[in-house]
Amino acid sequence: MNAPPPRDSFEAAPPGLPNPLPRPENEFADLERAWKPPRGIAFLTETNNNFVGLWYVGTALFFFIAAGIMALLMRAQLARPENSLVGHETYNQLFTMHGTVMMFLFAVPAVEAASVYLLPNIQAARDLPFPRLSAYAFWAYFFGGLFFLSSLFQGVAPNTGWFMYPPLTSTEFSPGVNADYWLLGIGFIEISAIAGAIEIIVGVMKTRAVGMSLNKLPVYSWAMLVFAVMIVIGFPAIILGTILLELERAFDWPFFIAARGGDSLLWQHLFWFFGHPEVYIIFLPAAGMVSMIVPSVAQTPLVGYRLVVLALIATGFLSFGLWVHHMFTTGLPKMSLGFFSAASAAVAIPSGIQVFAWIATIASGRMKLTTPALFIIGFLFIFTLGGLTGVMVAVAPFDWVAHDTYFVVAHLHYVLIGGMVFPLFSALYYWVPVASKRQLSERWGRWVFGLMFAGMNIAFFPMHIAGLIGMPRRVYTYQPGLGLDPYNLVSTLGAFMFAAGVALFLLDMLRNFRPGGENAGNVWRAPTLEWLPNGNYNTRSVPWIASRDPLWDQPNLPREVEQGRWYLPGTVTGRREALVTSPIEARPQYILVVPGPGWAHVLAAAFTAAFFALLTVKANYLALACGVAGIACVMWWLWQLDPGPLAPPADIGGGVVLPTYATGPGSHSWWAMAVLMVVCGMIYTCLVFSYLFLWLVNPTAWPPAGVSMAPGWAGLAGIGLYALSSLLIWLAYRRLGGPDHRPLVVPVLLAAALVPALAAGALGLWAELSVGLDPKGSAYGAAVTTMLAMQLLFVGIVVLMAGFTLARWWAGKIDRVRRSIFDNVSLFWHYTTGQGIVALVVIHGFPRLAGGL
Amino acid sequence: MERHRPTLRLLEATGGFLAWGAQFAILYMAVSVACARGWGSAKLLGLPALPAVIVLSTLAALAAAAALLLLGLKRRKDTGLTASQDFLNNVTILVSALSLVAIVYNALPGLLLPSCS
Numbered sequence A: 001m002n003a004p005p006p007r008d009s010f011e012a013a014p015p016g017l018p019n020p021l022p023r024p025e026n027e028f029a030d031l032e033r034a035w036k037p038p039r040g041i042a043f044l045t046e047t048n049n050n051f052v053g054l055w056y057v058g059t060a061l062f063f064f065i066a067a068g069i070m071a072l073l074m075r076a077q078l079a080r081p082e083n084s085l086v087g088h089e090t091y092n093q094l095f096t097m098h099g100t101v102m103m104f105l106f107a108v109p110a111v112e113a114a115s116v117y118l119l120p121n122i123q124a125a126r127d128l129p130f131p132r133l134s135a136y137a138f139w140a141y142f143f144g145g146l147f148f149l150s151s152l153f154q155g156v157a158p159n160t161g162w163f164m165y166p167p168l169t170s171t172e173f174s175p176g177v178n179a180d181y182w183l184l185g186i187g188f189i190e191i192s193a194i195a196g197a198i199e200i201i202v203g204v205m206k207t208r209a210v211g212m213s214l215n216k217l218p219v220y221s222w223a224m225l226v227f228a229v230m231i232v233i234g235f236p237a238i239i240l241g242t243i244l245l246e247l248e249r250a251f252d253w254p255f256f257i258a259a260r261g262g263d264s265l266l267w268q269h270l271f272w273f274f275g276h277p278e279v280y281i282i283f284l285p286a287a288g289m290v291s292m293i294v295p296s297v298a299q300t301p302l303v304g305y306r307l308v309v310l311a312l313i314a315t316g317f318l319s320f321g322l323w324v325h326h327m328f329t330t331g332l333p334k335m336s337l338g339f340f341s342a343a344s345a346a347v348a349i350p351s352g353i354q355v356f357a358w359i360a361t362i363a364s365g366r367m368k369l370t371t372p373a374l375f376i377i378g379f380l381f382i383f384t385l386g387g388l389t390g391v392m393v394a395v396a397p398f399d400w401v402a403h404d405t406y407f408v409v410a411h412l413h414y415v416l417i418g419g420m421v422f423p424l425f426s427a428l429y430y431w432v433p434v435a436s437k438r439q440l441s442e443r444w445g446r447w448v449f450g451l452m453f454a455g456m457n458i459a460f461f462p463m464h465i466a467g468l469i470g471m472p473r474r475v476y477t478y479q480p481g482l483g484l485d486p487y488n489l490v491s492t493l494g495a496f497m498f499a500a501g502v503a504l505f506l507l508d509m510l511r512n513f514r515p516g517g518e519n520a521g522n523v524w525r526a527p528t529l530e531w532l533p534n535g536n537y538n539t540r541s542v543p544w545i546a547s548r549d550p551l552w553d554q555p556n557l558p559r560e561v562e563q564g565r566w567y568l569p570g571t572v573t574g575r576r577e578a579l580v581t582s583p584i585e586a587r588p589q590y591i592l593v594v595p596g597p598g599w600a601h602v603l604a605a606a607f608t609a610a611f612f613a614l615l616t617v618k619a620n621y622l623a624l625a626c627g628v629a630g631i632a633c634v635m636w637w638l639w640q641l642d643p644g645p646l647a648p649p650a651d652i653g654g655g656v657v658l659p660t661y662a663t664g665p666g667s668h669s670w671w672a673m674a675v676l677m678v679v680c681g682m683i684y685t686c687l688v689f690s691y692l693f694l695w696l697v698n699p700t701a702w703p704p705a706g707v708s709m710a711p712g713w714a715g716l717a718g719i720g721l722y723a724l725s726s727l728l729i730w731l732a733y734r735r736l737g738g739p740d741h742r743p744l745v746v747p748v749l750l751a752a753a754l755v756p757a758l759a760a761g762a763l764g765l766w767a768e769l770s771v772g773l774d775p776k777g778s779a780y781g782a783a784v785t786t787m788l789a790m791q792l793l794f795v796g797i798v799v800l801m802a803g804f805t806l807a808r809w810w811a812g813k814i815d816r817v818r819r820s821i822f823d824n825v826s827l828f829w830h831y832t833t834g835q836g837i838v839a840l841v842v843i844h845g846f847p848r849l850a851g852g853l
Numbered sequence B: 001m002e003r004h005r006p007t008l009r010l011l012e013a014t015g016g017f018l019a020w021g022a023q024f025a026i027l028y029m030a031v032s033v034a035c036a037r038g039w040g041s042a043k044l045l046g047l048p049a050l051p052a053v054i055v056l057s058t059l060a061a062l063a064a065a066a067a068l069l070l071l072g073l074k075r076r077k078d079t080g081l082t083a084s085q086d087f088l089n090n091v092t093i094l095v096s097a098l099s100l101v102a103i104v105y106n107a108l109p110g111l112l113l114p115s116c117s
Helices: A027-034 A040-045 A049-078 A088-122 A131-153 A178-206 A219-251 A264-298 A305-321 A334-346 A348-364 A371-394 A396-402 A406-435 A442-469 A485-512 A557-562 A600-616 A620-639 A668-696 A712-736 A745-770 A779-810 A820-850 B006-037 B049-075 B083-112
Strands: A577-581 A588-593
Touching: A049 A088, A049 A131, A049 A485, A088 A131, A088 A178, A088 A219, A088 A264, A088 A406, A131 A178, A131 A600, A178 A219, A178 A600, A178 A668, A219 A264, A219 A305, A219 A668, A219 A779, A264 A305, A264 A348, A264 A371, A264 A406, A264 A668, A305 A334, A305 A348, A305 B006, A305 B083, A334 A348, A334 A371, A334 A396, A334 B006, A334 B083, A348 A371, A348 B083, A371 A396, A371 A406, A371 A442, A406 A442, A406 A485, A442 A485, A600 A620, A620 A779, A668 A779, A668 A820, A668 B006, A712 A745, A712 A820, A745 A779, A745 A820, A779 A820, B006 B049, B006 B083, B049 B083
Parallel strands: none
Antiparallel strands: A577 A588
């Protein structure tokens, strides 16, 4: 790495403020100029988290309202028996879209959106490390989400439930495009979620206030870190699931068709391996918000900080051991159910730790019953009830009775509204003064809380009873005289009461939310850094912090920061910059020049969305054209990155001299590439799991009778070719680090490494097809073909990357120092060859070892 | 500490749950494969194979988590730790202690319930 040598610890207070007064003339003006947003239509190209974060939150709230209106329509339909307000087909689309939009277009994006806005402010960073990636994630979500929602107005919305179980979603039973809207639309939006997660991981680990070591990291940052890691591990399962189901629907590859060796339970495993952690994926950020708000409203430090961090980490792990508890009625062995039942009960421990920490903090302070505090109390009440019914349904025999009834509907709404919506509303009331000139009305806020709290309980508590009486989920009507009428009527009244609360909140937002310019200030006397005086650049200078509650322990900090007396009070390169810090101790490492506004990422998002949208409606050639345009825009975007050192190392204050460029394992881009490789690795691991699962459900023979295996030499040759390709890239990497500034052998080795990689990818697929492997004929054929085709796709990406790298070489944009792009390409290259070797070992080795078992 | 392999320190801090995850995966896969293939009553070296896998994987996971717990407790006596080092060490202790509970919890169904019913 070309990062600076280690310097002294920043855990202790620096000797005096690092920058003296008066500050040089123009220092502040230059900073403001660098962060000034573009005007007119070009404002849409802005990447600053303060703007993108607000757009993102606003869009998420729009989808919340849209899905809420769908819920009201459903409740109106169910208000009385045999109602005919909406027909069964429309009702099917409504409940599918309500669940899908709430989970994928509101809950996850809302917490990511909030973090895009909040994280840099809470960590006193100028921005997240990849602002264009955040903006791309937003625009992809914006375009993709609107397209997905439009399906409802065309009458072709998905109609098979938000978890899309095959065989109901197979071509045979769902021949229309409804399911394709879900698979392609949601699959695309998941990519946006992963882009956000990469940003958050690197942002939490690498862009913090000086001295904000892990023991001083705000709980919200911890929560977002665990959240993002969970997305990286969990979302690939559903991405792979959507790929397999779409392949089955488009090409008749029978992953889930039992007659040809497939199994619909494979979908359930893939879906719930994502789906259950998803609940915690949206709960943990909310819990992080609560851990920030509770100390502030109680005016006392959080009790049990270490235990709360432990709880976040524990939840992150344990939540991956729960997915089968959604499958208790599928006939799995009881011992297997027992493992998941045990983990489901165990995960209550960390949730309990957090609840007790919040209650203890409230008890040890003097909490004012402001609107954020009221929503916290509502959250504790509702979420705890949802948790208790969760422990009930974690007991398999009870679940066999309650499964697919309104009891489960009640449980999941208590968990999700209690665990996410109430904390989010608390957060909105709490943090609006950071972004707005005026805070929201406290008087209206009490009404909002009262209506939402009462409405929520009136709507959902009776559903427990309706479920226990036997009312099944997803029915568009019911007969009179079954004892369900009063419970449904009360639920409907509650739903409209809840909606009235949300409507009142929106009116208050219209009245009082005024972003831009001066904000309302630290109205809660809060202890954390987002309440520092701020502007488009976030904080004028990046402070050193002494504790987890810096504004309480360093009362002069706001003034000092605003005067520019802390680190990096201006701009060194004249561009937008962030301070990169080390992951554990938050020592300053280098000055990162962050990319600013541009059209490339906006157009890339629009074309990517158009690609998926056109694919959904089977306009394949147009889709292909948009796909190519999207890739071109990404290339255009990437071409502007990796500028190299734009200025010599600069003093950011107190004699701390930092470079303006860094490469290697400590750099932000290396971290991001490492996380991306974990995502890719998880997708492929899920594919290998699918292959092994299909082996398990095909006990007679693997490959099945009548299907031949490719010769073993093809596998061995492929492994050798991948290894050779990696070796050549490793040699190029070594030579670029040698004494020559631009050794010519590097592009030669890079180009040469393409040949064995391409040959191995093509050979793998050709060898199987040459012995007559038919992906339509059997689940084995489908799985093997998908493994090899996906590998070929990765090789294709490597080809694109190599072409891009060679072009940059010839443009003089890669050399011994300026090499981030080359390093990232070489990392991805090794990953691809490694994945290819794993694929060949599994495809050629496993059947020979275990095929007859 | 940071200059001395921060990745290793972070791995230590989460190692207890990694052991839990490995045990969980082994138990679930072993039961799934054994029951799907009718090997629920199979013997390995004269011992019932499935219970043996459950006990051995549980003991291995417990040993790993306990080793991390002991490492953390031992390191706690080191007075030269900085605040962030001390914090990470405490996380290691807490995580490995809680993971011991989770590992035992995992094993209970394997020891109490019949294999493939």
